[in-house]
Amino acid sequence: MAGLTIKNLKKSFGTNTVIQDISFDVSDGAFCILLGPSGCGKTTILRIIAGLEEHDEGEIFMGNKEVGNLSPKERDVAMVFQSYALYPHMNVYENMAFSLKVRNLSKDEIDSKVREAARLLDIEDFLDRKPKKLSGGQRQRVAIGRAIVRSPQLFLFDEPLSNLDARLRSTMRVELAKLHQQLGTTIVYVTHDQIEAMTLGDKIILLDKGIIQQVGTPQELYERPSNLFVATFIGSPQINLIEGSLLSNEGRMFFKSGGLTIDLGPRTVLEKYSGNTVILGIRPESLTPGNGPIVGSLEIIEHIGSENILYVATDIGRIIAKAPPDFQGRAGEGISLALRTTDIHLFYKGIRIAVGVLS
Amino acid sequence: MKPSKLLFYGIIFIIIFLSLLPFIWFVHTSLKTEGEVTAIPPKLVPSGSLNFYRSAITDYNLLHYVRNSVIVAGATTCVTLFISVFAAYALARLRLKYKGLIMGSLLLVSMFPQISIAGPVWKILQALGWLNSYQGLIIPYVTLTLPLGVWILTSFFNELPKELEDAARIDGCTRIQALYKIVIPLAAPGVFTAAILVFIYAWNEFFFALLIMTQQKFQTLPIGIALFQGQYTLPWGEIAAASTVATVPLVVVVFLFQKRIVSGLSAGAIKG
Numbered sequence: 001m002a003g004l005t006i007k008n009l010k011k012s013f014g015t016n017t018v019i020q021d022i023s024f025d026v027s028d029g030a031f032c033i034l035l036g037p038s039g040c041g042k043t044t045i046l047r048i049i050a051g052l053e054e055h056d057e058g059e060i061f062m063g064n065k066e067v068g069n070l071s072p073k074e075r076d077v078a079m080v081f082q083s084y085a086l087y088p089h090m091n092v093y094e095n096m097a098f099s100l101k102v103r104n105l106s107k108d109e110i111d112s113k114v115r116e117a118a119r120l121l122d123i124e125d126f127l128d129r130k131p132k133k134l135s136g137g138q139r140q141r142v143a144i145g146r147a148i149v150r151s152p153q154l155f156l157f158d159e160p161l162s163n164l165d166a167r168l169r170s171t172m173r174v175e176l177a178k179l180h181q182q183l184g185t186t187i188v189y190v191t192h193d194q195i196e197a198m199t200l201g202d203k204i205i206l207l208d209k210g211i212i213q214q215v216g217t218p219q220e221l222y223e224r225p226s227n228l229f230v231a232t233f234i235g236s237p238q239i240n241l242i243e244g245s246l247l248s249n250e251g252r253m254f255f256k257s258g259g260l261t262i263d264l265g266p267r268t269v270l271e272k273y274s275g276n277t278v279i280l281g282i283r284p285e286s287l288t289p290g291n292g293p294i295v296g297s298l299e300i301i302e303h304i305g306s307e308n309i310l311y312v313a314t315d316i317g318r319i320i321a322k323a324p325p326d327f328q329g330r331a332g333e334g335i336s337l338a339l340r341t342t343d344i345h346l347f348y349k350g351i352r353i354a355v356g357v358l359s
Numbered sequence: 360m361k362p363s364k365l366l367f368y369g370i371i372f373i374i375i376f377l378s379l380l381p382f383i384w385f386v387h388t389s390l391k392t393e394g395e396v397t398a399i400p401p402k403l404v405p406s407g408s409l410n411f412y413r414s415a416i417t418d419y420n421l422l423h424y425v426r427n428s429v430i431v432a433g434a435t436t437c438v439t440l441f442i443s444v445f446a447a448y449a450l451a452r453l454r455l456k457y458k459g460l461i462m463g464s465l466l467l468v469s470m471f472p473q474i475s476i477a478g479p480v481w482k483i484l485q486a487l488g489w490l491n492s493y494q495g496l497i498i499p500y501v502t503l504t505l506p507l508g509v510w511i512l513t514s515f516f517n518e519l520p521k522e523l524e525d526a527a528r529i530d531g532c533t534r535i536q537a538l539y540k541i542v543i544p545l546a547a548p549g550v551f552t553a554a555i556l557v558f559i560y561a562w563n564e565f566f567f568a569l570l571i572m573t574q575q576k577f578q579t580l581p582i583g584i585a586l587f588q589g590q591y592t593l594p595w596g597e598i599a600a601a602s603t604v605a606t607v608p609l610v611v612v613v614f615l616f617q618k619r620i621v622s623g624l625s626a627g628a629i630k631g
Contacts, residue, residue, distance in 0.1 A: 052525050072528045079529045085522035089544050099530035102540075146530070 002063035002153045003028040003186060004049065009058035011044055018044050019210045022058075026188060026203065031180050033201035034190045037233070041210040042190045046156050049188060051075050062153055078147035079156040082163065084139045086131040086146070092118075093127040096145050103150070117149045120182070137168045144176075148183065157189040161196060173199055194234055198222070206230055228350045231281050237309060237320045239281045239345075244316075246346075248274040255280050255346070258316050262293055264341060273348055281345040284309065287321035289329065292338030294319060298331050312337065382606065388599035396596050411596035412604070415587075419594070420575075421601050424583030428605075430493055431568075431579055432561035435500040439557045440550065442501070443508030448538060450509065451516035452524075462513070469506035473566050481570060491574045499567055504557040511556070515549025516542065551616045559609060580605045 004026040011019040018041045026032040034042040047053040049060060051072035060068045067075050078099075086095050093114055100110040118124045121141045131139055140160065147155055160176075161169045177200055180187055191197055197204050198218040206213045206221060206229075213233075214226045225231035231239050244257025248271055253264040255278070262280070264270065287294065289310070296314030308323040312335055321337050329335060346353050360368075388396060389412065390405040415421040450458060480499050481490070489495035519542060527537035543550060565581040572578045578586070584601045587594055 047525075050525075050529055052528065071533070073531045073533065077529065079526070081522045081526060083520060083522050085520065085526040087523060087526070087541060087545075098527075102531040102536070146526075 002065075003030075004032075004154060004188065005059075005061040006045075006049070007059040007061075009045065009048065009060070010056045011041075011048060011053070012056060017210060019048075019055075022207075022210070022212055024205050024212065024215060026186055028063075029184050029186055031177075031187045031189065031200055031202045033197040033204045034188065034207060035194065035197040035201075035204050035233075036192065036207035036213075038192055040207040042192075042207050043158055045207075046079075046158055046188060046190050049154070050077055050079050050156055075154075076152050077154045077156055078150065078152040079158065080143045080147050080160045082159040084131075084143040084163075086139060086142055088131055091128050091130050092123065092134070092142050092145075095131070095142055096127075096149050099146065099150050113149050114145075117145045120148070120179070121145045136164055137172065140164060140172060144179070148179075151183075152185070155185055155187045157187065159191055159193075160189075162191070162193070169196075176200060194236065198234075206233065208233075224352070225281075225345065226352050228279065228281075228347050228352075231345060231347070231352070235283055237284050239283050240287070240319050242280045242282075242316050242319075243277065244280060245275065245277050246270060246273045255344075260293055260314075260316055262339070262341065262344070264344070270346070270353065273346075273353060276348060278353070279347040281347060282339055282343060284320045284322045286340045286343035287319065287337045289321070289323050289327065289335055290338030292336055294337040294339065296335060296337075298329050298333050298335050300331060301327075301329065310335070385599040385602045388595060389603045391596065393596060411600040414594075415597040415600045415604070419583075419587050419597055419601070421583070421604060423575075424578060424580045424601075425604065427493075427577060427583075428562055428580040431496050431500065432558050434493065434497045435504060435561040436554050436558045438497065438501045439504045439508045440554055442505060443512050443553060444538075444543065444550070446505075446509045447512030447516055448542065450513045452521070462510070465506040465509055469503070477566070477570055480567070484571060490571055491577050493577065495571050496568060496577070496579070499571070500561045500564065503567075504560055507560070508553045508557055511553040512546065512549050515546040519545055555613060555616055558612065562605075562609060 006025065007023050009019055009022045011017075022041075022045065034045060036042045044053060048055045051067070051070060051074075055068065058068070059066055062075065062077075087098065090098065096114045096117060097110045100113060105113075114127075115124070118127055121144060123138065123141050123145060126134065126138065131142065134142065140163075143160070157176075161172050164172060173196060180200075189196075189200060201218055203215065204218055204221055205215050208229050214221055214230045216224075221230060221234050225234060228241070232241070242257050242260070244255050244260070247254045247256055251266050253267045253270045253274070255262040255264055257280070294312070294314055294316075296312040296319065298310060299313045299318070300311040302309040302311075303325075305325065307325055308327045310321045310323055310327075310329070312319045312321060319337065323329070387405055390407050390409075391402065392406055392408045392410060395402045395405060449455070450461065455461070484490050484495045484499075487495075489498070523541050523545070524534075524537045527541045528534065532540060563581060564579075565585070568579045568582050569585075572582060575583075575586075580601070584598055584605065587598050587601065
């Protein structure tokens, strides 16, 4: 096992720069998520770590060893692909044994390793089946099995769950977390799914357009998004954004947008932004029906069992709020929303200015 | 059976019969006796004599031509496939500039009428001293069949998911190992298809063989059979027997490999 350090990584395809100067490190045994919308360069980073793609500039360390110029074979990493990429002409056993055979291990050693991995993943019953006779979930397990048989230094997962249906995906998510606990190997996991990222990761690296937007724990990204991109990318339903201006009055700060005025209390850190246009962000769960400053009419109510999601039309645009499951309102009715001012985020020119939970 | 169905199968039967008629005719003739070949009215059921086969082998040296054809067609197939596999893999996988141009040129070259290149080919072979030698026929055949091999294999390689090679390389293969352990076994239908087509071409080719192989020692089957005919003799029976000998191996090879030419071998590699 080893940690991973990436320094000043750059990569272009022709004139198209996909990764612009990225540095991060993953400590030994961590579960690190590369998260971002499609086309943000996350898969390219993973392929560069694996050695499948050459980088233009930068260094890659596994443990203390620079591996940037080594072939995939010499890097001792294992990778699980989005499409599983099982060898169709080999059965499950042969698929899992392939990497060990290439490394010239003895037959007994191969057998014991394959069977151990099969037991761990509960795929012992179909070791002699070809991939096409397996269901999506089973193929996924085989693909993971193929990766774990040779106990590599580093696991790379490229959107491994995106081809599974919703139910299977949540089961596999739990199993992956369990597997990581059992094996303790460092994992770099690429996904565009924020639920996977939030539930699996110790550390999330959020990317957009080949640039790191924020690095942190799932909680940090959720509660202290460093910019507008992070704030809107993380969280479902999406954070509400309201454009307005900051005003100071007798030592207190106010946010004003149309007919809406929110009292932010005495905030000296915000005084220098007084008079400027800012964007206020507030997550739906911080807005609940009650006596508050935001008024409008209920457009749609989504009942999802554990809670209700309210879409409220106001004169400052559509606002999304959450209500407890026993909420009785109906579409078309007027509603007023209370907000927790401690959960407010303010962004100035796209960058978060300290306020709310951080204050 | 409905009249429309009857018509459908009737037409199919007629087409198949007309295509097979020459084949049936010479197999039929090869099994007759000397007298039966020219008998009027013609005999519908031959007596099953193998005399023509015997005399084709002893008097006309049939097996010598078979041997030459096997050498030339076999070597052509091996060399063409070997080059095609690497060329097609590079064309299918590498980020090459002008890929379309290369593929287009290959197609263009394969469309030249043979007669237009016969002169230059002959001159080159003469300069090399390769007229009347196996390589003198194999090399032109390889150049003529390469476009076919490369086109077939490129399309097969293109259809194989690239992730399979990535997976193989992660599993510890070099690029070459990934090619022969993963890609070629999966492209086997394509490799066999190309092999059969190249072999058939080299086995049947007449024009270049006639031009290049003027000594009996190196002549291939099509030339050999054509030269059975003497100035005053036309040994129909022996020609029919030799034609059967030339055709049956091809039919057998195609039937044998037909099982391998099944698509969908890569099903299950990726989702779906």
